[in-house]
Amino acid sequence: xxxxxxxxxxxxxxxxxxxxxxxxxxxxxxxxxxxxxxxxxxxxxxxxxxxxxxxxxxxxxxxxxxxxxxxxxxxxxxxxxxxxxxxxxxxxxxxxxxxxxxxxxxxxxxxxxxxxxxxxxxxxxxxxxxxxxxxxxxxxxxxxxxxxxxxxxxxxxxxxxxxxxxxxxxxxxxxxxxxxxxxxxxxxxxxxxxxxxxxxxxxxxxxxxxxxxxxxxxxxxxxxxxxxxxxxxxxxxxxxxxxxxxxxxxxxxxxxxxxxxxxxxxxxxxxxxxxxxxxxxxxxxxxxxxxxxxxxxxxxxxxxxxxxxxxxxxxxxxxxxxxxxxxxxxxxxxxxxxxxxxxxxxxxxxxxxxxxxxxxxxxxxxxxxxxxxxxxxxxxxxxxxxxxxxxxxxxxxxxxxxxxxxxxxxx
Ligand code: C2E
Ligand code: SIN
Ligand code: SIN
Ligand code: FE
Ligand code: FE
Numbered sequence: 001x002x003x004x005x006x007x008x009x010x011x012x013x014x015x016x017x018x019x020x021x022x023x024x025x026x027x028x029x030x031x032x033x034x035x036x037x038x039x040x041x042x043x044x045x046x047x048x049x050x051x052x053x054x055x056x057x058x059x060x061x062x063x064x065x066x067x068x069x070x071x072x073x074x075x076x077x078x079x080x081x082x083x084x085x086x087x088x089x090x091x092x093x094x095x096x097x098x099x100x101x102x103x104x105x106x107x108x109x110x111x112x113x114x115x116x117x118x119x120x121x122x123x124x125x126x127x128x129x130x131x132x133x134x135x136x137x138x139x140x141x142x143x144x145x146x147x148x149x150x151x152x153x154x155x156x157x158x159x160x161x162x163x164x165x166x167x168x169x170x171x172x173x174x175x176x177x178x179x180x181x182x183x184x185x186x187x188x189x190x191x192x193x194x195x196x197x198x199x200x201x202x203x204x205x206x207x208x209x210x211x212x213x214x215x216x217x218x219x220x221x222x223x224x225x226x227x228x229x230x231x232x233x234x235x236x237x238x239x240x241x242x243x244x245x246x247x248x249x250x251x252x253x254x255x256x257x258x259x260x261x262x263x264x265x266x267x268x269x270x271x272x273x274x275x276x277x278x279x280x281x282x283x284x285x286x287x288x289x290x291x292x293x294x295x296x297x298x299x300x301x302x303x304x305x306x307x308x309x310x311x312x313x314x315x316x317x318x319x320x321x322x323x324x325x326x327x328x329x330x331x332x333x334x335x336x337x338x339x340x341x342x343x344x345x346x347x348x349x350x351x352x353x354x355x356x357x358x359x360x361x362x363x364x365x366x367x368x369x370x371x372x373x374x375x376x377x378x379x380x381x382x383x384x385x386x387x388x389x390x391x392x393x394x395x396x397x398x399x400x401x402x403x404x405x406x407x408x409x410x411x
Pocket of ligand 4: 277
């Protein structure tokens with residue numbers, strides 16, 4: 001059990017997390033970790049309301065995690081349950097009422113809900129005690145449900161949750177609800193920015209943007225595995241990278257239609273203008289108020305840099321378009337950026353973007369066949385691309401192909 005001091009530290013920690021974390025997935029994970037710790041619970045889940053359903057969105061289970069090989073993830077089928085009185089979570093959402101159950105396999109006859117033991121039998125887990133609270137915003141709207149399972153005593157024996165736990169977990173659930181609301185607003189804003197870019201540039205479709213983002217995350221996870229990067233670090237960055245990768249070409253909104261939609265090869269002058277989409281995109285995130293802004297600016301600025309230094313725009317200050325101090329070439333232009341001077345996420349999105357561009361039809365080119373694409377990427381290792389990133393790309397190629405099937409072009 002935690003001491004009073006540890007409890008107060010944890011409350012502070014959770015509040016700080018809620019104020020700091022910009023990414024909703026990361027935030028929900030942190031809240032679950034801390035809430036589990038606080039109530040010495042073995043497992044916890046968050047369901048978010050979507051229409052008249054509860055979507056099972058995040059879960060942690062210490063017992064099941066210990067059974068997995070290190071580095072492997074708990075895989076849950078994302079399922080949803082209707083908001084009605086038949087299930088525990090549904091009841092809590094429907095009635096905005098906290099439910100404390102000492103043993104889910106011995107429910108009193110008076111309650112309308114039943115416990116669905118399907119998950120237990122699939123995972124060979126034994127749910128015992130359960131505390132389920134609604135996640136409400138300041139208007140009292142239910143945005144989701146937080147559920148913690150199997151409170152434990154100091155000998156790890158399962159004990160009931162105490163009614164005294166209710167006010168505090170309600171407080172956490174409400175804070176989480178507010179953060180969900182805020183994060184959804186941010187995410188919607190980003191999606192609107194992307195659809196604006198899409199209006200401008202019909203080939204930067206939602207499908208392209210989703211594919212490049214999903215490829216980038218997959219390549220990053222593979223890269224992290226081979227580099228022995230702790231899973232926590234990867235988890236922490238993954239969602240920020242996904243959003244940033246979706247926005248890699250957002251600077252194209254500033255490029256004139258004549259160039260953007262030209263159904264032929266660009267002239268030298270036109271390509272010169274086109275190159276500005278990198279730093280113009282980065283400038284949109286200029287205030288750098290969060291990790292998300294910083295990574296997005298980095299990806300927009302660096303996704304056309306090349307490992308051998310022949311990419312663009314080089315060591316440039318996106319705000320002023322001037323060379324960074326100490327990086328001015330004899331011609332007054334920014335010196336080229338090469339190798340690990342190019343931020344990792346720029347190197348990763350470069351491969352993801354080119355792979356997708358070559359697989360796709362453009363106004364100026366037909367899609368390439370697979371052999372030619374893979375040969376091109378292989379040959380560009382060490383010249384256009386970071387060799388380690390190319391290696392990660394080939395290691396997860398099968399997954400990338402399945403991602404491509406998930407986001408087909410809407411032609
Ligand atoms: P994009 O079409 O999304 O292409 C992204 C990157 O994929 C390109 O960056 C390039 O590295 C690679 N790529 C695309 N198509 C080909 C290809 O046919 N062969 C090879 N070897 N690589 C290819 P890049 O070259 O810096 O171009 C940036 C953006 O500029 C392109 O994004 C596209 O929007 C525009 N662009 C480039 N060339 C042309 C062109 O000839 N005509 C038109 N209309 N747009 C172009
Ligand atoms: C419920 O809360 O009834 C659904 C979750 C579960 O079965 O564990
Ligand atoms: C895309 O890259 O998703 C669209 C380009 C195309 O295939 O027309
Ligand atoms: Fe680009
Ligand atoms: Fe692109």
